[in-house]
Amino acid sequence: MLEVEGVSKRFGGFVAVDAVSLTVAKKQIAAVIGPNGAGKSTFFNLITGHLRPDAGRVVLEGRDITAAPPHRICRMGMGRSFQRTNIFPQLTVFENVQAAYIAHRGRGTNFWASSAALYRDETTALLQQVGLADKANEAASALSHGNQKQVELGIALACDPEILLLDEPTAGMSAAETRDSIKLLQHLAEKFGLTLLFTEHDMEVVFSIAEKIMVLHQGRVIAEGTPDEVQRNAEVRRIYLGERK
Amino acid sequence: MTRPLINRIPWTLIVFLVLLPVPFLGSRFYTFVATDIVILSLFATSLNLLLGTTGLVTFGHAAYFSIGAYTTALLMKNLGFPFLPSWIAGGLMAAGFALVFGFFCVRLTKIYFAMLTLAFAQIVWAICFKWNDVTGGEQGLPNVPYPGLDWMEVLPLIGDLRVSDKFYYVALALVALCYAALRRITLSPFGRVLTVIRDNPERAQFIGVNVRLYELAAFMVSGAFAGLSGALFGIFNRGVFPDFAFWTKSAEPLIMTILGGMAHFWGPAVGAAALILLNQQITSYTEYWPFVLGGVLIVLLFVFPGGIVGTLTKLGRRIGGRDA
Numbered sequence: 001m002l003e004v005e006g007v008s009k010r011f012g013g014f015v016a017v018d019a020v021s022l023t024v025a026k027k028q029i030a031a032v033i034g035p036n037g038a039g040k041s042t043f044f045n046l047i048t049g050h051l052r053p054d055a056g057r058v059v060l061e062g063r064d065i066t067a068a069p070p071h072r073i074c075r076m077g078m079g080r081s082f083q084r085t086n087i088f089p090q091l092t093v094f095e096n097v098q099a100a101y102i103a104h105r106g107r108g109t110n111f112w113a114s115s116a117a118l119y120r121d122e123t124t125a126l127l128q129q130v131g132l133a134d135k136a137n138e139a140a141s142a143l144s145h146g147n148q149k150q151v152e153l154g155i156a157l158a159c160d161p162e163i164l165l166l167d168e169p170t171a172g173m174s175a176a177e178t179r180d181s182i183k184l185l186q187h188l189a190e191k192f193g194l195t196l197l198f199t200e201h202d203m204e205v206v207f208s209i210a211e212k213i214m215v216l217h218q219g220r221v222i223a224e225g226t227p228d229e230v231q232r233n234a235e236v237r238r239i240y241l242g243e244r245k
Numbered sequence: 246m247t248r249p250l251i252n253r254i255p256w257t258l259i260v261f262l263v264l265l266p267v268p269f270l271g272s273r274f275y276t277f278v279a280t281d282i283v284i285l286s287l288f289a290t291s292l293n294l295l296l297g298t299t300g301l302v303t304f305g306h307a308a309y310f311s312i313g314a315y316t317t318a319l320l321m322k323n324l325g326f327p328f329l330p331s332w333i334a335g336g337l338m339a340a341g342f343a344l345v346f347g348f349f350c351v352r353l354t355k356i357y358f359a360m361l362t363l364a365f366a367q368i369v370w371a372i373c374f375k376w377n378d379v380t381g382g383e384q385g386l387p388n389v390p391y392p393g394l395d396w397m398e399v400l401p402l403i404g405d406l407r408v409s410d411k412f413y414y415v416a417l418a419l420v421a422l423c424y425a426a427l428r429r430i431t432l433s434p435f436g437r438v439l440t441v442i443r444d445n446p447e448r449a450q451f452i453g454v455n456v457r458l459y460e461l462a463a464f465m466v467s468g469a470f471a472g473l474s475g476a477l478f479g480i481f482n483r484g485v486f487p488d489f490a491f492w493t494k495s496a497e498p499l500i501m502t503i504l505g506g507m508a509h510f511w512g513p514a515v516g517a518a519a520l521i522l523l524n525q526q527i528t529s530y531t532e533y534w535p536f537v538l539g540g541v542l543i544v545l546l547f548v549f550p551g552g553i554v555g556t557l558t559k560l561g562r563r564i565g566g567r568d569a
């Protein structure tokens with residue numbers, strides 16, 4: 001599904017991501033973990049076209065997307081969410097998700113029809129799925145942080161992704177909210193047959209749902225494998241798990 | 246989802262009907278002011294497709310206004326073309342230039358985008374000013390003919406009016422059509438993508454929007470309508486001059502839009518009416534019109550940041566409850 005081959009990114013003299021490789025199989029749930037500043041978000045930005053790698057290759061279903069612009073990568077079936085909530089604040093919740101349908105399905109070239117009823121059923125159904133049905137007509141900016149994260153997820157799902165990259169989908173959520181949204185994610189991934197790649201600081205969450213884990217530290221991979229393998233890895237315990245507990 | 250009542254009112258039609266009797270109010274002056282407002286409001290509304298809908302600040306909209314004006318005037322005056330094809334050619338020519346200039350502008354963002362639009366407008370102005378053989382240089386193109394309006398004589402009531410009154414009706418009808426089109430475009434899927442770009446251009450990319458391409462399309466559509474407005478203005482003004490392209494002419498629709506409120510489709514039109522009426526009133530009392538205008542703008546920016554329409558809708562909502 002997704003093959004990342006030795007991507008690197010430097011900011012000035014500082015190497016944020018250093019020759020990182022990762023393969024994610026179809027319908028796999030994979031996680032990238034690592035302490036703050038490890039380069040997780042940068043790694044995601046390299047994959048989704050937000051940043052261009054200085055070296056390495058990104059291949060999505062056999063197609064090289066290393067230099068492709070974000071909108072094209074998105075159209076190829078890669079959806080993403082951001083660590084810091086990144087939605088359309090002045091639009092309503094309904095419009096946020098509807099816009100994603102319109103844009104992703106290439107309907108934006110139509111400048112004569114009315115957009116009001118376009119993809120209404122799909123949007124309503126999806127809002128139901130992510131638990132925002134009762135907030136459809138509220139301005140996105142007026143929602144709570146947790147709800148905005150749900151909007152973000154709705155936008156990402158409306159892009160009909162094959163693979164979804166979620167950068168800390170539960171950042172800033174309470175323990176209960178985190179549990180709920182992870183359950184939701186797992187459910188949606190199964191339902192839509194999604195491949196998931198996510199970052200997360202909550203180890204309980206990571207080890208409960210991830211089938212594959214990659215550990216980054218200072219831009220470098222220090223371990224990769226099943227949750228068991230990673231948990232047993234001495235270096236991980238020392239550098240990462242030890243640091244946090 | 247039921248649309249709020251206010252959105253279901255066919256405003257374009259209502260405004261059109263309300264403006265119909267103006268020539269019968271008995272003063273040539275009223276028709277003059279009304280024509281001015283009608284034509285320039287289209288200029289401001291075309292700008293707002295960029296400003297309010299797409300979130301792009303342009304300082305060079307006069308370029309397209311003047312290109313439309315010169316094109317139509319040249320075709321009608323020098324080549325004897327009839328009005329309607331000349332008018333449409335004015336819009337198309339403006340769209341063409343907007344496409345070329347916009348191609349470079351959308352590569353920049355924010356203030357750099359704005360500065361480049363200004364730079365292109367100043368180039369257009371310089372060409373209008375210097376290219377004597379075609380544009381008439383500093384003297385411009387005086388005596389642009391009125392459209393042939395003899396066919397109107399068969400119309401009841403209107404048939405006996407002055408030429409300037411008849412032209413008012415031509416302008417009103419054509420501007421109303423432009424408004425209907427702009428409204429449709431704003432509410433279309435294309436328009437929705439533009440609002441998404443305004444709200445968060447970064448996120449827009451990640452739902453599959455080619456941001457530059459859409460910005461360019463908006464720039465072109467906006468330029469086309471500015472050109473159509475300029476074409477009418479040249480005829481109304483009985484001449485086309487280089488200052489149509491000067492940067493102060495680019496500031497005019499910006500001021501109108503901010504005055505009326507850029508968050509609302511009708512904001513620029515209301516702003517155009519307010520600015521022109523205010524100008525008429527105040528210049529008859531004092532020569533310090535720019536001073537008064539500056540004062541009005543300062544008050545507005547600080548006290549009513551949503552402009553006239555923004556403030557009225559907020560007031561209406563407060564009085565009528567949340568559903569108004």
Ligand SMILES: Nc1ncnc2c1ncn2[C@@H]1O[C@H](COP(=O)(O)OP(=O)(O)OP(=O)(O)O)[C@@H](O)[C@H]1O
Nearest residue numbers: 011015016034035036037038039040041042043083
């Ligand atoms: N645009 C940038 N310019 C310069 N440095 C950057 C930039 N983006 C990230 N960095 C640096 O790169 C390093 C990796 O950042 P990144 O955001 O990828 O870490 P992260 O693993 O996502 O951390 P967190 O867990 O805090 O989200 C950090 O030291 C950060 O300061």
Ligand SMILES: [Mg+2]
Nearest residue numbers: 040041042083
């Ligand atoms: Mg991060």
